[in-house]
Amino acid sequence: MGRKSKIKRERNTTVEWTPFIEATSIRQQGVEVPLEKTGFQACFVNSLYTVLVRTVNTRIGLCAHLSIRRNDRRAIHDWRHLQRIKNEIVGPECEAAELYPAESRLVDGANQFHLWCFEPSYRFPFGFERRDVLDANENPVPGAVQRAFGDENL
Numbered sequence: 001m002g003r004k005s006k007i008k009r010e011r012n013t014t015v016e017w018t019p020f021i022e023a024t025s026i027r028q029q030g031v032e033v034p035l036e037k038t039g040f041q042a043c044f045v046n047s048l049y050t051v052l053v054r055t056v057n058t059r060i061g062l063c064a065h066l067s068i069r070r071n072d073r074r075a076i077h078d079w080r081h082l083q084r085i086k087n088e089i090v091g092p093e094c095e096a097a098e099l100y101p102a103e104s105r106l107v108d109g110a111n112q113f114h115l116w117c118f119e120p121s122y123r124f125p126f127g128f129e130r131r132d133v134l135d136a137n138e139n140p141v142p143g144a145v146q147r148a149f150g151d152e153n154l
Contacts, residue, residue, distance in 0.1 A: 020044035020088055026052065040067070044089055047071070049081070051089055061122065064090050066115040075111040086115055093120040095127075 023043040025032045035043050040052040052067040068085055070076060086096045096117040101107075107114075118124075134146050 015047050017084075018047040020046045020049075020051070023050075026050060045071075049085060051085055053089065056116070058116075061118065064094075064117040066090070066096070066117060067112055068115065069110065069112040073111055077113060082113060082115060086117060090117045091120060094118060095122060095124055097124065 021044065023035070023045050025034050026038060026043055026045075027033075035041075038052060040054040042053040044051045044053070048071055050069050050071060054065050054067075056063050056065045066085065066089060068082065082098070086094065090096070094117045096115040098113065098115055134141075134144075
């Protein structure tokens with residue numbers, strides 16, 4: 001949260017990642033839409049992203065659905081950005097999944113990404129058992145390429 005990063009934009013300009021602030025409406029197609037008309041319970045906006053949040057009752061319990069879009073509406077998918085959004089909105093110890101659904105359940109109407117986040121005590125029955133994170137300055141696996149933390153330029 002206290003880490004500052006800059007995101008490269010077109011025309012060689014950069015935008016610094018700012019903290020998320022809660023909003024009561026969202027801008028859709030040039031029109032301000034009140035949050036209560038969106039079907040979501042919360043909205044958070046920073047310099048790069050808009051995140052809509054709603055609670056969903058699933059077969060395995062309640063989860064937070066984060067609907068995430070870049071403010072410039074570009075179709076850029078950056079894993080570290082999604083991890084940071086998840087950490088800042090629902091917490092660093094919550095696990096989240098990004099689902100690649102069966103075609104019969106596919107929703108793809110805009111350049112938006114969806115995370116399904118569960119309570120901090122819940123762990124998915126798959127995934128890695130321990131943390132293993134390398135910064136670009138550490139000795140990475142031979143042939144692996146990793147950017148430095150805080151260098152979140154696109």
